[in-house]
Amino acid sequence: MSKVVWLTDPHLVAPGHEPPQGVDPLPRLRAALAEAAALHADAARIVLSGDLVQLRNPEAYRLLREELERVRMPFRLLVGNHDDRAQLLDAFPETATVDGFIQSAEDLGDVQMLYLDTLAHDGKHHGELCPTRLQWLERQIAAADERPLLVFQHHPPCDIGVPALDRLRLLDNTGLARLLKARRAPTHLFCGHVHRNVSGRWAGHPFATLKSLHVQLAFDMRQPRLVYSDEPPGYGVILVDGGDIVVHHRDLPA
Numbered sequence: 001m002s003k004v005v006w007l008t009d010p011h012l013v014a015p016g017h018e019p020p021q022g023v024d025p026l027p028r029l030r031a032a033l034a035e036a037a038a039l040h041a042d043a044a045r046i047v048l049s050g051d052l053v054q055l056r057n058p059e060a061y062r063l064l065r066e067e068l069e070r071v072r073m074p075f076r077l078l079v080g081n082h083d084d085r086a087q088l089l090d091a092f093p094e095t096a097t098v099d100g101f102i103q104s105a106e107d108l109g110d111v112q113m114l115y116l117d118t119l120a121h122d123g124k125h126h127g128e129l130c131p132t133r134l135q136w137l138e139r140q141i142a143a144a145d146e147r148p149l150l151v152f153q154h155h156p157p158c159d160i161g162v163p164a165l166d167r168l169r170l171l172d173n174t175g176l177a178r179l180l181k182a183r184r185a186p187t188h189l190f191c192g193h194v195h196r197n198v199s200g201r202w203a204g205h206p207f208a209t210l211k212s213l214h215v216q217l218a219f220d221m222r223q224p225r226l227v228y229s230d231e232p233p234g235y236g237v238i239l240v241d242g243g244d245i246v247v248h249h250r251d252l253p254a
């Protein structure tokens with residue numbers, strides 16, 4: 001059985017910077033990493049699915065590196081709409097890239113991993129997968145075998161019924177849908193960005209989103225603007241056993 005610890009949207013700020021929404025992200029990240037180290041040190045990977053730092057906080061990447069190195073577990077990083085590829089690579093130069101995008105594939109033995117880069121080209125907050133990224137993804141999916149495939153990306157690919165979030169999803173999802181529909185073997189999509197636990201099925205496969213390690217976004221199906229909520233932060237634990245995939249959602253004390 002393989003275990004993956006899934007964290008998302010820590011929105012770290014550099015020391016001395018104003019905490020977003022009045023909440024310091026650092027103690028929440030530390031709580032999740034401490035629990036991961038204590039209870040899930042057997043995990044094959046910690047995956048952070050983007051918004052690693054708050055917008056325009058390049059020094060926060062070094063802080064993230066210090067925190068991750070302390071737990072001594074292998075990790076993989078994705079970019080979100082608050083991230084900057086060059087700044088991330090400056091602090092984490094070992095990060096795999098393809099054609100300048102922070103995406104990669106990894107074989108963990110009994111599970112195959114894909115880490116996608118859905119950052120928009122012009123600094124916008126919605127998600128994009130341009131032809132270059134989709135062509136790479138097409139090759140990866142064609143090369144994948146019958147073992148479960150876990151696909152991580154920051155932006156969810158479909159509407160979830162919360163208008164403020166739906167306008168910021170992966171807007172053109174047709175390429176991704178076509179590629180996923182062509183795959184029959186066990187496949188699961190994992191997305192950040194939503195700052196809520198949501199699950200469902202899209203393009204023939206299950207997907208899940210996850211609470212932020214920082215603050216949550218309200219379950220508001222009417223408001224066109226983003227509304228924050230005081231729900232506690234959380235993280236996920238993914239178990240893969242043969243063709244079976246289990247996703248746990250764990251809340252942390254706020």
Ligand SMILES: [Fe+2]
Pocket residue numbers: 009011051080193194195212
């Ligand atoms: Fe976020």
